[in-house]
Amino acid sequence: MFEEDASNAEIARAVGVCAESVRRWRRVWEEGGVSALRRRAATGRPPKLDDAQVETIRAALARGAQAHGFEADLWTLERVGTVVEQVTGVSLSRASVWRLLTGRLGWSLQRPERRAVERDESEIARWIAHEWPRIKKGP
Numbered sequence: 001m002f003e004e005d006a007s008n009a010e011i012a013r014a015v016g017v018c019a020e021s022v023r024r025w026r027r028v029w030e031e032g033g034v035s036a037l038r039r040r041a042a043t044g045r046p047p048k049l050d051d052a053q054v055e056t057i058r059a060a061l062a063r064g065a066q067a068h069g070f071e072a073d074l075w076t077l078e079r080v081g082t083v084v085e086q087v088t089g090v091s092l093s094r095a096s097v098w099r100l101l102t103g104r105l106g107w108s109l110q111r112p113e114r115r116a117v118e119r120d121e122s123e124i125a126r127w128i129a130h131e132w133p134r135i136k137k138g139p
Contacts, residue, residue: 002029048096053088054104060087061105074112077101 001011008022015022028036049057060083066073068083081097084090092100101107 002026048090048092049084049088049100049104053090054100056087057084057100058105 001014002025006014008019008026011022012019025037060068061075061080064073065075065079068079068086070079077094077097080101081092081094084092084097084100
C-alpha cells in the first residue's frame with residue numbers, strides 16, 4: 001500500500017490500526033524498504049537456563065522435596081531455588097523461580113489442605129448421623 005501511494009489514513013482503516021502506527025511504519029519503510037518492516041526477534045536478556053537445564057530441573061522436582069533432603073514433601077520457592085542451584089549451578093531470585101515454575105514448567109500455585117491432626121472421620125460421621133438431626137431446628 002505504501003508503494004501504491006495510499007494515504008496513512010487509508011492504510012490505517014484497511015489494517016485496523018491508528019494512523020500514528022502507519023506513519024511510523026512508513027518512515028521505517030522509506031529508510032530500509034520492506035525488509036525493515038519484518039518482525040525481528042525479541043530483544044532483552046537471554047534466559048539463564050536453557051531447555052536442557054529446565055528438563056533436568058523438571059526431573060529433579062518430580063522426585064519430590066524429601067528426595068532432596070527436605071523434611072516435608074512440600075515445594076516452596078526457596079526450596080525450588082535451592083534445588084535449581086544444586087542441579088544447575090545457577091542461582092535464581094524468588095521472582096525468577098516463580099517464572100520458571102509457572103511459565104516454563106507449567107506449575108500452578110497449590111496450597112496444602114489444612115486438617116487437624118486429631119480429626120476423627122468416623123466420629124464426625126456419627127455426629128452428623130445422630131446428633132445433628134436431634135439438635136437441628138425446623139425441616
